[in-house]
Amino acid sequence: MPSETDAKLLLIVDDEPAIVNMLDEYFQMEGYATACATDAEGALAEVRRVLERGRGVDLALLDVNMPGMDGFGLCRRLREVLSCPIIFLTARIEDADQLDGFSAGADDYVLKPFSLAVLGGRVRAHLAREARRDGGTASRSVSVLSDITIDYAKRTVEVRTQPAAGEGPGATAGGRASVRVDLTRTEFDIIALLSKHPGRVYDRAFIYERVWARDATGDPSIVREHVRRIRNKFEAAGARHEVIETVWGVGYRWAAR
Numbered sequence: 001m002p003s004e005t006d007a008k009l010l011l012i013v014d015d016e017p018a019i020v021n022m023l024d025e026y027f028q029m030e031g032y033a034t035a036c037a038t039d040a041e042g043a044l045a046e047v048r049r050v051l052e053r054g055r056g057v058d059l060a061l062l063d064v065n066m067p068g069m070d071g072f073g074l075c076r077r078l079r080e081v082l083s084c085p086i087i088f089l090t091a092r093i094e095d096a097d098q099l100d101g102f103s104a105g106a107d108d109y110v111l112k113p114f115s116l117a118v119l120g121g122r123v124r125a126h127l128a129r130e131a132r133r134d135g136g137t138a139s140r141s142v143s144v145l146s147d148i149t150i151d152y153a154k155r156t157v158e159v160r161t162q163p164a165a166g167e168g169p170g171a172t173a174g175g176r177a178s179v180r181v182d183l184t185r186t187e188f189d190i191i192a193l194l195s196k197h198p199g200r201v202y203d204r205a206f207i208y209e210r211v212w213a214r215d216a217t218g219d220p221s222i223v224r225e226h227v228r229r230i231r232n233k234f235e236a237a238g239a240r241h242e243v244i245e246t247v248w249g250v251g252y253r254w255a256a257r
Helices: 017-029 040-052 071-078 095-104 116-135 185-195 204-212 220-237
Strands: 009-013 033-037 059-063 086-090 108-111 142-145 148-151 156-160 178-180 244-247 251-254
Touching: 009 017, 009 040, 009 071, 017 033, 017 116, 033 040, 040 071, 059 071, 059 116, 071 086, 071 095, 086 116, 095 220, 108 116, 116 204, 148 185, 185 204, 185 220, 185 251, 204 220, 204 251, 220 244
Parallel strands: 009 033, 009 059, 059 086, 086 108
Antiparallel strands: 142 148, 148 156, 156 178, 244 251
């Protein structure tokens, strides 16, 4: 059993105290430290307390339907200070809810009612993914594809804008600016998977299993929505070419060369 300071810390937020208590007991038995709240204000206070103690939050479990500030609003507030995985606990699966959740900065969602064993496995998979990501930053690896630069170690993507009018095709250094693309961790992981094998087609189930790091039946709507957001962000940054191409009936491939 890890010590309190070594244990991964989970933030648990649900407006039903019985669910909070159940999750708190389960994850503490599994060796995690926990910070719990039944509303958004309490959750923000818990996060401040944790950060003031010099600790970090390793993963957050957020209920969607809460009085006052709902889970989407809380997620946006948490994203101002936390970069950890955020998983929504929700009984709503409509597309609008998924769009709101992803745009708020969520990484995943779990449907209620859920199995504690399945939720525990989902949490472990996200934390393992974070450990692999953090452990892979020692050596720098950069790809320059078309007008896009991907730094896999720093986990950054930049788009080089076109030269100003009259500067001609040689104005690649001084005449072109780089625009950083603001990506979530999940969006970057999708880009990394596709861009390391340009031209190769990946189906949605494979992308889901690789990026979300678990052997579960992929929900195509999750992958599709993240790809849509990636495309919009590259377009807003000034990318001159489509970066992810849809191969209808099959999946997606990296299109930038």
